[in-house]
Amino acid sequence: xxxxxxxxxxxxxxxxxxxxxxxxxxxxxxxxxxxxxxxxxxxxxxxxxxxxxxxxxxxxxxxxxxxxxxxxxxxxxxxxxxxxxxxxxxxxxxxxxxxxxxxxxxxxxxxxxxxxxxxxxxxxxxxxxxxxxxxxxxxxxxxxxxxxxxxxxxxxxxxxxxxxxxxxxxxxxxxxxxxxxxxxxxxxxxxxxxxxxxxxxx
Amino acid sequence: xxxxxxxxxxxxxxxxxxxxxxxxxxxxxxxxxxxxxxxxxxxxxxxxxxxxxxxxxxxxxxxxxxxxxxxxxxxxxxxxxxxxxxxxxxxxxxxxxxxxxxxxxxxxxxxxxxxxxxxxxxxxxxxxxxxxxxxxxxxxxxxxxxxxxxxxxxxxxxxxxxxxxxxxxxxxxxxxxxxxxxxxxxxxxxxxxxxxxxxxxxxxxxxxxxxxxxxxxxxxxxxxxxxxxxxxxxxxxxxxxxxxxxxxxxxxxxxxxxxxxxxxxxxxxxxxxxxxxxxxxxxxxxxxxxxxxxxxxxxxxxxxxxxxxxxxxxxxxxxxxxxxxxxxxxxxxxxxxxxxxxxxxxxxxxxxxxxxxxxxxxxxxxxxxxxxxxxxxxxxxxxxxxxxxxxxxxxxxxxxxxxxxxxxxxxxxxxxxxxxxxxxxxxxxxxxxxxxxxxxxxxxxxxxxxxxxxxxxxxxxxxxxxxxxx
Numbered sequence: 001x002x003x004x005x006x007x008x009x010x011x012x013x014x015x016x017x018x019x020x021x022x023x024x025x026x027x028x029x030x031x032x033x034x035x036x037x038x039x040x041x042x043x044x045x046x047x048x049x050x051x052x053x054x055x056x057x058x059x060x061x062x063x064x065x066x067x068x069x070x071x072x073x074x075x076x077x078x079x080x081x082x083x084x085x086x087x088x089x090x091x092x093x094x095x096x097x098x099x100x101x102x103x104x105x106x107x108x109x110x111x112x113x114x115x116x117x118x119x120x121x122x123x124x125x126x127x128x129x130x131x132x133x134x135x136x137x138x139x140x141x142x143x144x145x146x147x148x149x150x151x152x153x154x155x156x157x158x159x160x161x162x163x164x165x166x167x168x169x170x171x172x173x174x175x176x177x178x179x180x181x182x183x184x185x186x187x188x189x190x191x192x193x194x195x196x197x198x199x200x201x202x
Numbered sequence: 203x204x205x206x207x208x209x210x211x212x213x214x215x216x217x218x219x220x221x222x223x224x225x226x227x228x229x230x231x232x233x234x235x236x237x238x239x240x241x242x243x244x245x246x247x248x249x250x251x252x253x254x255x256x257x258x259x260x261x262x263x264x265x266x267x268x269x270x271x272x273x274x275x276x277x278x279x280x281x282x283x284x285x286x287x288x289x290x291x292x293x294x295x296x297x298x299x300x301x302x303x304x305x306x307x308x309x310x311x312x313x314x315x316x317x318x319x320x321x322x323x324x325x326x327x328x329x330x331x332x333x334x335x336x337x338x339x340x341x342x343x344x345x346x347x348x349x350x351x352x353x354x355x356x357x358x359x360x361x362x363x364x365x366x367x368x369x370x371x372x373x374x375x376x377x378x379x380x381x382x383x384x385x386x387x388x389x390x391x392x393x394x395x396x397x398x399x400x401x402x403x404x405x406x407x408x409x410x411x412x413x414x415x416x417x418x419x420x421x422x423x424x425x426x427x428x429x430x431x432x433x434x435x436x437x438x439x440x441x442x443x444x445x446x447x448x449x450x451x452x453x454x455x456x457x458x459x460x461x462x463x464x465x466x467x468x469x470x471x472x473x474x475x476x477x478x479x480x481x482x483x484x485x486x487x488x489x490x491x492x493x494x495x496x497x498x499x500x501x502x503x504x505x506x507x508x509x510x511x512x513x514x515x516x517x518x519x520x521x522x523x524x525x526x527x528x529x530x531x532x533x534x535x536x537x538x539x540x541x542x543x544x545x546x547x548x549x550x551x552x553x554x555x556x557x558x559x560x561x562x563x564x565x566x567x568x569x570x571x572x573x574x575x576x577x578x579x580x581x582x583x584x585x586x587x588x589x590x591x592x593x594x595x596x597x598x599x600x601x602x603x604x605x606x607x608x609x610x611x612x613x614x615x616x617x618x619x620x621x622x623x624x625x626x627x628x629x630x631x632x633x634x635x636x637x638x639x640x641x642x643x644x645x646x647x648x649x650x651x652x653x654x655x656x657x658x659x660x661x662x663x664x665x666x667x668x669x670x671x672x
Contacts, residue, residue, distance in 0.1 A: 028619070
């Protein structure tokens with residue numbers, strides 16, 4: 001996984017509230033058994049006309065925000081289904097960071113596991129960043145310092161320290177957890193005594 | 203002597219499963235039960251293989267196909283190659299890792315969240331996960347059950363744990379008595395109407411109060427199922443005698459020698475008196491009226507006696523804009539009576555409403571009547587093969603078929619339209635599923651979430667009607 005420390009980039013403004021994972025990637029595109037190939041179907045209802053042609057000047061494909069690595073989004077972003085295809089698609093589109101007033105829990109967790117930073121800022125700050133993004137200003141997100149800066153504005157954000165380490169180191173979480181193998185085995189031995197019906201015989 | 207702090211049910215289950223603390227409010231949590239289906243698992247198995255890792259506890263897993271399976275003509279070749287690839291991948295992975303696998307042609311096959319309880323695999327006090335956000339369903343038993351992404355599926359397969367941030371405690375109390383004609387679905391929608399789709403974010407919701415206690419186990423499943431639609435990853439109902447009676451004699455339930463110990467443990471799970479909740483909501487259940495959604499988020503809900511709201515009646519500008527967009531997508535105008543909305547398709551099914559009581563609820567309305575000619579298609583999709591058999595034993599299939607409904611094979615079907623069951627652009631669907639998102643039931647499809655009785659009544663009338671006067 002690519003490490004996340006600090007990025008500076010123009011940003012795509014997409015401030016709609018309650019953007020669900022069905023909007024991010026509709027279910028009909030989930031049939032691949034690989035982790036890639038989801039970018040083309042991402043945000044289908046925002047990017048394509050009913051006949052399958054691209055909607056001209058939509059924020060994701062228009063020239064204006066080409067090459068943006070930051071998405072400035074609306075409240076409760078990523079609600080709905082647990083599909084990890086949503087962050088896979090967003091990552092494949094080139095985004096490394098999403099800034100929004102709030103994120104749905106499962107979606108935010110899925111982002112971390114795919115090296116995408118989710119930054120929650122107050123609505124007023126996000127509104128200001130939307131305006132800056134629309135004006136084509138670059139935004140800098142510094143995970144180490146936990147700051148977002150743009151023009152002369154600087155915003156601090158909170159972030160879970162464990163997740164910060166994971167993102168900054170680009171760590172494989174399973175490998176990390178397996179270092180606690182003994183603790184897991186000890187737990188199982190204890191649980192098997194206390195609630196044996198949870199273990200199938202044989 | 204130090205005073206013992208009263209704990210919530212969530213706190214108790216969390217503490218029981220904490221393997222290691224990892225700083226404030228973060229812990230490595232042990233997972234007891236894992237349901238695996240074809241859509242969110244193939245990449246997880248690939249990840250295991252690539253890293254040369256094994257599955258830690260085979261007896262914690264049941265694998266079953268549900269999202270993608272066809273609901274008719276199962277004896278014929280599935281024309282959808284991509285679906286076939288996922289279904290074959292699940293079967294191949296199940297074989298390679300010797301998983302407890304229920305194939306499509308097995309009578310026990312069905313939607314993960316229907317078969318977990320049905321098989322006794324879901325139990326009070328367990329931690330339970332699945333790569334599906336509606337895993338919250340199993341909270342009906344007092345199980346801490348929540349949806350996870352594919353990386354977490356892989357993490358649980360390999361380590362039997364998850365690194366979790368502890369959620370906050372929220373309690374939703376529903377007082378009074380649920381009026382006739384209303385069911386658990388109406389309670390769920392009414393709660394979301396009050397709480398909003400983000401109101402439960404970061405919380406686990408415990409449902410309490412006389413209305414919840416009076417719900418059957420299946421009703422509680424319907425309610426907990428939609429916790430995620432209120433933003434909460436999990437919902438919980440305290441186990442009681444209904445729960446214990448439900449658990450008796452199911453294939454994976456504790457056996458005779460362990461039953462008493464299990465029962466004692468289950469009885470200890472309920473929240474202690476005086477336990478603190480970070481957020482409390484109280485609703486009067488006696489005021490609940492059959493609910494219908496008008497927009498593209500489950501919080502866009504009104505009583506069937508109500509009207510489509512005007513966007514300017516919402517306080518926040520972002521909500522006003524959302525409502526205006528929703529009305530445009532739904533082809534509705536402000537002030538329109540809900541009962542004036544014509545219905546083109548009807549879907550009774552999904553992990554929310556596809557159990558035997560849902561089938562009976564629909565059949566009671568449909569019996570002796572006929573589907574309106576203007577309704578193009580009305581699907582009844584049982585949640586599992588066992589629900590289907592039970593319904594057929596009770597003659598419900600005949601009631602449906604005689605009324606012009608289609609009686610299908612079990613699966614997720616038109617809830618998310620991954621298989622051939624979908625609505626066409628612009629069509630209004632009366633649906634017992636859980637999400638009315640843009641394009642959820644097919645591109646351009648317009649979903650209205652309702653209870654099984656309300657869906658059945660809409661199919662007969664050709665538009666929404668108040669099932670209480672039907």
